[in-house]
Ligand SMILES: Nc1ncnc2c1ncn2[C@@H]1O[C@H](COP(=O)(O)OP(=O)(O)OP(=O)(O)O)[C@@H](O)[C@H]1O
Ligand code: SF4
């Protein structure tokens with residue numbers, strides 16, 4: 001059974017400007033599953049709806065973000081939870097015990113005026129049935145796994161380097177050994193050397209705990225090195241999904257193909273063409289396939305109809321004229 | 326040097342500098358006025374009949390000594406600092422020969438008590454309600470509180486004070502409207518005396534609170550509604566941390582940092598406000614004393630009050646400043 | 660050959676002074692020389708805090724060096740002080756910043772920026788001439804005035820806006836562009852086109868470009884020469900491909916080995 005099943009999810013930012021309603025269609029008809037013990041990578045450029053999708057999955061939607069359709073279902077050992085229907089208490093019970101997060105902008109996710117220790121106590125203490133001194137011992141032991149000394153507990157966030165802070169949030173997100181971890185751009189703000197360590201650490205802990213991770217980043221190189229399967233978002237829609245190796249070696253959607261071909265590689269100075277045009281405006285997205293204004297293969301049907309998702313051997317693509325698999 | 330000791334030292338330095346400049350200004354201003362306290366005293370005590378010139382000259386000498394006006398300007402300046410150091414500002418002119426220090430000592434506790442109580446009350450209440458209103462945006466009662474606070478805020482202080490006077494002094498006379506306690510009462514710290522102190526303080530404190538609350542309320546509310554969108558708040562919410570804990574330790578705790586700075590910055594204005602309050606409610610504090618000293622041209626009393634208030638306000642600011650790093654750990658590193 | 664830009668033992672420290680505790684050597688004894696008449700993309704790579712931006716700001720004459728001299732076309736930048744001299748210098752050396760959205764005022768239409776720049780920086784007078792100068796600059800970055808006319812910054816994509824920023828920099832016909840992380844805030848799908856534009860400007864317009872980045876892969880793609888900085892000092896320098904193919908300094912080697920390749924590694928168990 002899949003740990004996470006997202007089905008037909010649609011979430012819009014519903015605002016109105018001068019009385020005229022305006023929908024930003026940030027997530028439209030997105031369906032996918034994440035299996036136990038798997039790292040599912042979600043890629044897509046800025047404003048493609050990655051963070052919105054994650055907020056919806058986490059049931060952290062606040063106005064103006066509204067879920068219009070679809071379901072998000074988690075299958076945890078303790079039971080099945082449909083996130084959009086679950087009450088506050090149900091959510092509080094699974095949060096951090098079964099479902100935790102590593103957030104985008106890790107520099108600012110720790111309370112700047114309190115010591116790191118309090119974050120662990122606030123987030124995890126109620127789930128780990130131990131006395132406070134035992135609990136703190138557990139935390140210290142866990143910090144050692146991400147190569148942090150026990151003294152970081154007494155530090156304030158600003159006293160730690162970016163890499164240390166990111167490791168603190170990784171320790172924080174894994175201390176309860178949750179089944180599912182959502183990570184939104186966890187390494188984007190880090191220097192390359194630190195980023196490589198942090199990724200290795202996430203991989204290692206994930207293997208050890210057997211958790212599933214939904215790993216979001218726009219950085220394709222990170223996906224290549226970490227994700228088992230990869231989903232590509234464009235303009236609020238999932239346009240392609242498959243095993244990471246398959247997506248990289250034989251991308252089927254023209255957008256993915258272009259994205260991967262234009263990635264700069266060390267040791268390769270051959271000219272690469274960039275994509276023309278601008279990303280879609282989600283308040284007024286193009287009709288039919290949202291990629292059609294920029295697509296070299298676009299035909300009439302692309303402009304009229306939304307391409308349905310089709311699957312061949314676990315490789316899914318939403319395109320009328322996909323590359324052969 | 327790093328950390329708190331460095332911070333402490335720079336703040337102490339700033340404090341000393343502010344006090345030094347302020348007191349110098351007081352010296353310059355009082356010495357630049359055309360009023361000569363010595364001649365004025367002599368005139369006051371000789372106006373009923375002629376005294377012999379030698380006696381007047383002796384009087385002049387001893388008065389000069391009392392006021393620290395012997396010798397050239399530099400001697401006077403040095404004498405002035407010596408006096409400031411020991412808290413001796415000479416005798417008051419209007420209440421001759423009572424020393425200025427005694428007059429101020431009598432009035433100061435009233436003002437300090439009035440200001441400490443009203444400021445703390447206003448600040449704590451305003452921030453608490455403002456914080457709650459910013460966090461529980463949909464709560465009706467808090468919305469109403471917000472509207473009331475906003476309605477009172479722009480009204481000038483003296484109008485609110487007179488409104489209170491009229492309502493509670495004449496229309497519904499349940500509270501005393503003037504003085505610090507019942508006149509001629511034995512100051513014996515009996516329950517009756519304390520009761521009279523409290524009832525006399527209610528209107529002045531209430532007037533200051535009514536006007537001050539709105540500012541803290543609205544400041545805190547907008548701070549909080551910004552802070553709730555900070556990543557660390559979202560993160561705690563995603564972690565299922567209790568709402569009350571998020572409000573207290575995450576939202577309010579961070580909003581307090583600028584509010585404490587705001588308090589330190591507004592202390593001077595609060596002190597000025599006290600002068601009007603004391604006038605309106607006939608409160609026997611430093612403000613009342615200062616006004617009468619100015620009217621009477623009581624040079625040494627004005628100088629004494631100015632010096633003491635500069636010291637008091639700067640010391641209060643210093644205290645808040647010194648507590649600040651405990652609130653915001655980041656300033657230690659800066 | 661004469662030098663376009665020459666840095667001689669340039670250092671910059673921050674801090675010190677009466678009340679501060681610690682001095683930071685942001686740039687430590689950096690020397691380099693760019694030749695006139697030999698357009699190239701000269702790349703400065705390093706991690707955050709390695710002094711790249713401080714170096715750029717000194718070259719742009721925005722902060723003075725604490726030690727050493729910087730000469731542009733033979734003139735010591737320390738002597739460029741008067742307003743007229745500064746303007747003349749700014750025409751020749753133009754910056755491009757990391758976040759195009761921060762470089763533009765969100766309330767001001769972007770074409771107005773170009774017109775103002777043409778008037779002030781390039782001394783173009785008359786509406787027709789100004790429009791023409793703006794259009795020419797936009798054409799050389801693959802846009803046209805028709806596309807951006809009347810638009811506000813948020814109505815353009817990051818890639819388009821960065822192109823407009825580059826167009827604005829080109830109006831005064833500079834000899835040197837200093838581009839500080841010009842693509843790091845731009846979407847992957849648009850990044851390649853901006854990097855290509857830098858190559859084009861070098862080859863077609865004969866511009867010399869100082870390209871500052873932390874991204875070794877794009878550095879490899881566009882650079883002629885490269886320096887690798889660490890904590891303010893240059894640890895390795897030379898022909899870009901040579902250095903990056905076969906780095907000598909341990910730090911350069913570490914940096915190179917940390918770059919994630921966008922290839923799926925074979926042998927790793929992908930479920
Ligand atoms: N509070 C909001 N109100 C209205 N629109 C919003 C809001 N937040 C995001 N959006 C819009 O929703 C769309 C998707 O944004 P989202 O943050 O999910 O993208 P993302 O893929 O996470 O981007 P990034 O890579 O920059 O993090 C964008 O068009 C964005 O402008
Ligand atoms: S559906 Fe048509 S426009 Fe869309 S990606 Fe496929 S070919 Fe291009």
Ligand SMILES: [Mg+2]
Nearest residue numbers: 050051052104
């Ligand atoms: Mg995002």
